[in-house]
Amino acid sequence: MSLPFAIIAVLTIAAAVAAMTLRNLVHCALALALTFAGLASIYLQLGAQFVGFAQILVYVGAVAILIVFAIMLTRSSEPTEQPVFSASWLWGLLVAVIVFGTLAWTIVKSTASQREPVQVAEATVKQIGDALMTGFVLPLEVIALLLTAALIGAVIIAMRDEVETKKSK
Amino acid sequence: MTPLSAYLLLSAMLFAIGLAGALTRRNAILVLIGIELMLNAANLNFIAFWRFGEHPEALTGILFVIFSIGVAAAEAAVGLALIIAIYRHYKTTNLDQVDSMKG
Numbered sequence: 001m002s003l004p005f006a007i008i009a010v011l012t013i014a015a016a017v018a019a020m021t022l023r024n025l026v027h028c029a030l031a032l033a034l035t036f037a038g039l040a041s042i043y044l045q046l047g048a049q050f051v052g053f054a055q056i057l058v059y060v061g062a063v064a065i066l067i068v069f070a071i072m073l074t075r076s077s078e079p080t081e082q083p084v085f086s087a088s089w090l091w092g093l094l095v096a097v098i099v100f101g102t103l104a105w106t107i108v109k110s111t112a113s114q115r116e117p118v119q120v121a122e123a124t125v126k127q128i129g130d131a132l133m134t135g136f137v138l139p140l141e142v143i144a145l146l147l148t149a150a151l152i153g154a155v156i157i158a159m160r161d162e163v164e165t166k167k168s169k
Numbered sequence: 170m171t172p173l174s175a176y177l178l179l180s181a182m183l184f185a186i187g188l189a190g191a192l193t194r195r196n197a198i199l200v201l202i203g204i205e206l207m208l209n210a211a212n213l214n215f216i217a218f219w220r221f222g223e224h225p226e227a228l229t230g231i232l233f234v235i236f237s238i239g240v241a242a243a244e245a246a247v248g249l250a251l252i253i254a255i256y257r258h259y260k261t262t263n264l265d266q267v268d269s270m271k272g
Contacts, residue, residue, distance in 0.1 A: 020190030074256040092192030100185035113174035150243035154250035
């Protein structure tokens with residue numbers, strides 16, 4: 001295991017644990033952005049430049065900011081007296097530990113997990129663009145339609161209550 | 170060079186952390202963050218298998234992750250809109266208090 005990977009992995013896991021355990025939700029969102037940045041650097045290390053930069057643009061840039069906005073709009077950052085974990089937290093933790101144990105056992109036992117990469121793989125933006133415009137043009141269009149529908153739907157869901165209260169007045 | 174198992178173990182760890190958070194936190198936004206973490210762990214698996222696979226020039230793993238990021242962005246937008254709608258209705262995002270559909 002190389003040293004850069006170990007550093008990034010430890011940082012990513014620590015940020016993920018912080019995102020799931022901290023009390024203040026704004027701190028959780030910032031730790032989540034750090035997790036996404038760590039994953040992006042692992043993508044870059046694996047030779048997937050385009051995905052790494054798309055990860056930074058979409059997750060660190062858009063999703064993390066969207067979550068911060070949702071936290072502010074719902075006033076979740078204000079301190080509460082209640083515990084942050086639900087009453088059945090022990091069962092949830094147990095399920096997660098069992099899932100990790102099963103996955104880790106399978107990975108360690110598998111013969112495929114020790115293999116080395118066959119050659120230096122490079123996915124240039126030109127290759128990805130060619131693939132998107134030839135073999136994968138139908139999924140690309142479906143994603144475009146899905147994003148349009150999801151954004152319109154999100155706006156309608158978020159504004160619905162306001163319209164109803166105006167009508168009732 | 171880092172072996173494939175290291176990336177897979179990191180991905181499994183992130184998935185377990187996300188699952189634990191989604192199952193144990195009270196706040197709906199934190200549950201959504203846990204789901205995002207699990208999606209990202211799956212994406213890391215795709216990239217790792219693409220890099221260590223027999224035919225990296227096919228770009229299948231890369232393209233699947235690009236589409237997956239698109240779907241996850243749509244999911245995050247709709248999920249946060251739903252949480253804001255729930256907050257307007259119940260005046261809380263605590264999932265233990267949003268229980269009017271409980272039998």
